[in-house]
Amino acid sequence: MAIVVVTAPAVEPVTLNDLKQHVRATDFTDDDEILTAKGISARQHVERFIGKPLISTTFELVYDAFPAGAITLPKGPLQSVTSVKYLDAATGLEATLSSDDYAVDTASDPGRIKPGVGGWPDTAETVNAVRIRFVAGYGDAPEDVPEPLREAVLQLAAQAYQHRAAALVGESAASIPFGVGDMLGEYREWSF
Template structure:
């Protein structure tokens, strides 16, 4: 078996949650752990946010008219803005020319009043680029306990029920206990 994937829950935690004290199912449990985290994490996850720190890049056609760039994810700990000038040469924008703001589950880059937008390259459709780190941190314990235990509940559901779980006449996408645990951390995208 290869190295364990970088996840906010450990194999040991999952096995303790499942009350599994043998190693035969480790590969299966790791696969369920990855599937559970995939169901919650990132762009298409139920939470619409990054769990462990991830680096993302967003590109823009021009400088914003309203002096703000809204980033897809919140919980941003580091950001770099680069651009291609009118000659096509890449430059990093001085970090003193903008500020990073958090609000409503998203992060924003606000260009300060002294910022004068440089002319951009016409040879590319996306000359403004923002690279940022989003997530609760680098360590599993940085991820809120409710999210981590919600992921463990999903692993438990997968392990115990190898098929869809029916609630009434509909298949459930997440265990109800997980829904309740993660509810306050869910970011709604408008």
């Protein structure tokens, strides 16, 4: 199994203006590129920590064959399944499964897809025979992202902006700002 990003988020959950206000740098533009990079890095850190994209992102999940039963999609919250493609066992050609042949569960987090009455079709015996494309994230706009997650991005970006060195001499440092772990804990995807 592998998962790849097909289409990255179109916007960031925290705007440059939000970051500039947070670090009190609204009067100049010298650091706009640095702040933007710190914001992207902070968003990526939050996404890795909670195991979910913040803004709508298109993923492709790849299997060598269909697993038995329902397939849990490893990124959530699931918005939609774009396509389920597979290499047909009889022809070896790529086929697209009709959306009538599977059910999509967007209420669960992470979401899942369940095969119809006939089960999943047989696939050619090769690597990467199944490709499931789906969209996950809290929404398309920054306002769709829960406020604690946006605040965590602001806190992480501000810390990275204000402490650009890898080590601080004469100061104590934390890997993440105080309280950020608590903000993220509620949203973290736990797998057992």
